[in-house]
Amino acid sequence: MANSFGKIIKMHLFGGSHDQLVGVILEGIPSGININVKDFTEYIDRRKGGTTATTDRVEKDTPKIVTGVVNDVTTGLPITILFDNEHKDSKNYDLFKTWHRPGHADFTQSIKYEKDADIRGGGIASGRMTLPIMIAGLIAAKCIPTITAKAYISHIHGEIPENLNWEKIKDEGDSLGGEIICEIANVPAGLGEPFFDSVESYLSHLLFSIPGIKAIGFGDSWQTPLMKGSEYNDIFISENGQTATNHCGGIQGGITNGNSIIYNIAVRPPASISKPQESFNFMNKKMEIHQIKGSHDTAFILRLPPVIEAISLFAIADLYLFSKIYKDKLL
Numbered sequence: 001m002a003n004s005f006g007k008i009i010k011m012h013l014f015g016g017s018h019d020q021l022v023g024v025i026l027e028g029i030p031s032g033i034n035i036n037v038k039d040f041t042e043y044i045d046r047r048k049g050g051t052t053a054t055t056d057r058v059e060k061d062t063p064k065i066v067t068g069v070v071n072d073v074t075t076g077l078p079i080t081i082l083f084d085n086e087h088k089d090s091k092n093y094d095l096f097k098t099w100h101r102p103g104h105a106d107f108t109q110s111i112k113y114e115k116d117a118d119i120r121g122g123g124i125a126s127g128r129m130t131l132p133i134m135i136a137g138l139i140a141a142k143c144i145p146t147i148t149a150k151a152y153i154s155h156i157h158g159e160i161p162e163n164l165n166w167e168k169i170k171d172e173g174d175s176l177g178g179e180i181i182c183e184i185a186n187v188p189a190g191l192g193e194p195f196f197d198s199v200e201s202y203l204s205h206l207l208f209s210i211p212g213i214k215a216i217g218f219g220d221s222w223q224t225p226l227m228k229g230s231e232y233n234d235i236f237i238s239e240n241g242q243t244a245t246n247h248c249g250g251i252q253g254g255i256t257n258g259n260s261i262i263y264n265i266a267v268r269p270p271a272s273i274s275k276p277q278e279s280f281n282f283m284n285k286k287m288e289i290h291q292i293k294g295s296h297d298t299a300f301i302l303r304l305p306p307v308i309e310a311i312s313l314f315a316i317a318d319l320y321l322f323s324k325i326y327k328d329k330l331l
Contacts, residue, residue: 006314008028009026011024013124016118017123022085023080026079031075033142034072035139035142037062043309046303047303053299054302056295059087061083062084063081066082081136095290098284100279104125105123126211129211130307134310136310137312140314147316153178157178158178161299161302175269176299180265183262184260187256187259189240191256201254203261212300217263219247219263220232232247267300275291277291
């Protein structure tokens with residue numbers, strides 16, 4: 001099913017950047033789990049725009065839990081959470097129906113959905129959609145309370161974010177990407193299914209749904225091709241599977257080995273830049289130069305760490321419940 005993900009915990013994403021709202025439906029969350037909208041505040045605040053190098057479109061992002069939770073406790077039925085889109089301006093997007101923005105999904109969506117494509121604010125391809133999937137991850141994480149995820153920006157355009165001259169970059173009308181490192185700690189050994197649902201496959205499937213993610217590498221990732229086997233192999237040093245090094249990133253044969261899962265994520269620069277760009281007009285059949293207007297991030301990567309943490313926990317929670325149910329069936 002399109003815009004859905006999960007084996008035991010299933011999320012169904014709906015809405016678009018300039019629709020009245022965006023939201024998510026979650027199935028498979030057990031009953032009896034405490035959930036309060038205040039549980040999401042820290043993550044919502046970390047993801048919001050309105051700060052240096054981020055969009056000036058700032059939504060309240062107040063979650064409305066409309067089904068599946070009664071008196072702050074899950075009922076076991078599907079959970080529906082909504083977020084209003086209050087600060088949107090769609091008037092700048094008519095041009096992009098024929099002059100597709102370079103680097104955007106305007107062209108590919110117009111091919112797939114033809115004249116009915118909703119490209120306002122990017123539609124469902126917008127970074128706006130990371131809000132409901134982040135909340136889905138935070139709810140799923142309630143099923144694995146001892147497992148934690150921490151993501152941080154290792155660099156932006158090769159520099160420490162604090163060292164960048166953001167005003168200069170903004171004045172140039174350009175944007176920047178970078179790299180994020182995430183660690184999932186306290187992961188039990190034995191999660192993941194070899195080949196098609198390996199931990200790498202499952203995490204990557206979900207992480208690549210975030211607009212702007214272009215590469216994911218586990219463990220030593222980009223350095224792995226430069227290492228010899230004698231350098232890469234992780235030596236076991238205890239009976240619980242602890243290793244002296246963690247070059248493999250906590251995964252062997254697609255299954256967790258009990259060490260922290262560590263991975264690097266490459267994030268592209270945002271496609272919406274105010275610098276004039278030349279591109280083909282599909283109606284006039286000629287090249288034209290235009291300038292993109294509206295509210296856009298100079299570096300969307302600054303808002304991604306909480307999203308990556310939350311949806312990484314979604315993937316691990318789903319694999320954990322699948323593994324638990326599978327073992328129970330064998331007993």
